[in-house]
Amino acid sequence: MQTGDYSDFKTGLLDQVSVLRANIRSGTHTSTTSGTAHSLVQGNVVILPADWANDFLLYCQSNPVACPLIGVSQIGNPALPGLGRDLDIRTDIPEYQVFRNGERAETLTDIRDVWRNDFVTFVLGCSFSFEDALIRAGLSIRNVEHGQNVSMYRSGITTQSAGRFHGNMVVSMRPFKAADAIRAIQITTRLPNAHGAPVHIGDPALIGITDIHTPDFGDAVTIGSDELPVFWACGVTPQVALENARPPIAITHVPGKMLLTERLNEELAVL
Numbered sequence: 001m002q003t004g005d006y007s008d009f010k011t012g013l014l015d016q017v018s019v020l021r022a023n024i025r026s027g028t029h030t031s032t033t034s035g036t037a038h039s040l041v042q043g044n045v046v047i048l049p050a051d052w053a054n055d056f057l058l059y060c061q062s063n064p065v066a067c068p069l070i071g072v073s074q075i076g077n078p079a080l081p082g083l084g085r086d087l088d089i090r091t092d093i094p095e096y097q098v099f100r101n102g103e104r105a106e107t108l109t110d111i112r113d114v115w116r117n118d119f120v121t122f123v124l125g126c127s128f129s130f131e132d133a134l135i136r137a138g139l140s141i142r143n144v145e146h147g148q149n150v151s152m153y154r155s156g157i158t159t160q161s162a163g164r165f166h167g168n169m170v171v172s173m174r175p176f177k178a179a180d181a182i183r184a185i186q187i188t189t190r191l192p193n194a195h196g197a198p199v200h201i202g203d204p205a206l207i208g209i210t211d212i213h214t215p216d217f218g219d220a221v222t223i224g225s226d227e228l229p230v231f232w233a234c235g236v237t238p239q240v241a242l243e244n245a246r247p248p249i250a251i252t253h254v255p256g257k258m259l260l261t262e263r264l265n266e267e268l269a270v271l
Helices: 008-016 018-026 050-062 127-136 178-189 237-245
Strands: 040-049 069-072 096-100 103-108 119-125 151-158 168-176 228-233 250-253 259-264
Touching: 008 018, 008 259, 018 259, 040 050, 040 069, 040 127, 040 237, 050 069, 050 119, 050 237, 096 237, 127 178, 168 178, 168 237, 178 228, 237 250
Parallel strands: none
Antiparallel strands: 040 119, 040 250, 040 259, 069 119, 096 103, 096 250, 151 168, 168 228
C-alpha cells in the first residue's frame, strides 16, 4: 500500500485496516464491512459497459440522495486514484454480485476473470460512513453492536428515471429512541455524500414496507418498544434500477459488503 504524502493520521488509519484490506483482496474476508475501517469512506459500486455508462451517470445525477456519486473510473481502468492509490476494483470488494440481463446470476470474490476493457466503475457514498460519525457522537448503532449487516428494504418511494434506469428506492433502517433520532438527523445532514438526512421516520407502511422484521437485504435487528425506525436512502437503489434496465452485464457489491477507500469521512463532509 502506497501512503507517501498522506498525513500521519491517515497513514495510521490505513495501517490499522491493512490486514482487513489484504484479507478482502485475497478473498479471505467475505462478510459485511459495517463497523469496520472507522473514519474511512466506504462505497457502493456499480460497474457497467461503457455504452450504458452515460444513462447511469444521469440516473445518479437525478437521484443524488440515493446515489451520491463520489468516484468514476476511466473506461477499462480498474484503478480509482481519486479514492485511493492502492485500489483495484477487481479484487477489493468482499463479494461481488454479477447481473446478466437484469438477473442476479452469480456472486464472486474476484472479478478479474470477467473484467472487460469497456467497463466503467461508479462508486457511490455509503451509510456505513455516517455510522462512524454517529458512533463518534455517542449514539448506539444496533447492527454494529451485534456484528450484523444493516437492514435494507425495497420501499415504495420512486426515484427519478434517467435513460434506461428507473425503479423504487432501497432504504436502510436503524432504530433509535426519539432524542437520539433527532441527533442522528443533525449529524447525517452534514454528510450528503453518505446519503445525508433520513428520508423517513416511523411507520414503515407509509413508505411501502409491509414487514419491518423481514428486510429484503441484510439482517433483521431488534427494535425496542421505545424506539423509532429511522430510514435513510441506500446505495442498493441502483441494483433495483439494474433489474429494470436489464443491461447485458453489470457488476455491483453484494449489499453490505463495500469498497473501503483511502478517503476520510471528514473529507466528504459539509459544514
